[in-house]
Amino acid sequence: RKEVEQDPGPFNVPEGATVAFNCTYSNSASQSFFWYRQDCRKEPKLLMSVYSSGNEDGRFTAQLNRASQYISLLIRDSKLSDSATYLCVVNGIIFGTGTRLQVFP
């Protein structure tokens, strides 16, 4: 089993839609969870940290479910500019392979 797993997608959603991604991790002792976004052939950009109590930043909400060992990212009111690959990170340095999101007009 991989340390971090993500559905590669793509998730194709219309503008204004709400979309959610999950990321599962195998090590129950994992700490330091993050979400990044990566545009094609660019560097990853930090989106948000994931705290035990959850974290919200504008249209983005991140949650941690320790019992089921996954983190989630919810994007509300999707914009065309949200189209990217979303990477989850566990233990600070273990990156998932990403979930691709494509928002269409």
Added chain:
Amino acid sequence: NAGVMQNPRHLVRRRGQEARLRCSPMKGHSHVYWYRQLPEEGLKFMVYLQKENIIDESGMPKERFSAEFPKEGPSILRIQQVVRGDSAAYFCASSPPDSAYEQYFGPGTRLTVT
């Protein structure tokens, strides 16, 4: 505040040559990380350094690869005797001293081995 800087952005080496990749962290950041990304694959952790100290090199290949972060100057990732399989994008990231793992990435160096 300038972001993380990496140079060169593109590097072409012949098999057997050495590649030296440089990374200057954001001002005030004391942690540096190096990752490798192959086409259509995820980021693979290589090494985590603080000034003059390697914290975690569990992702570094045992041979030909080395990294340093001297007291003065940029962090260097060095690949000796490059092979075609070393062709990849190498990303460096830095994080502030009070928030390890909150990483800000540089634009990457694309290494091509011919």
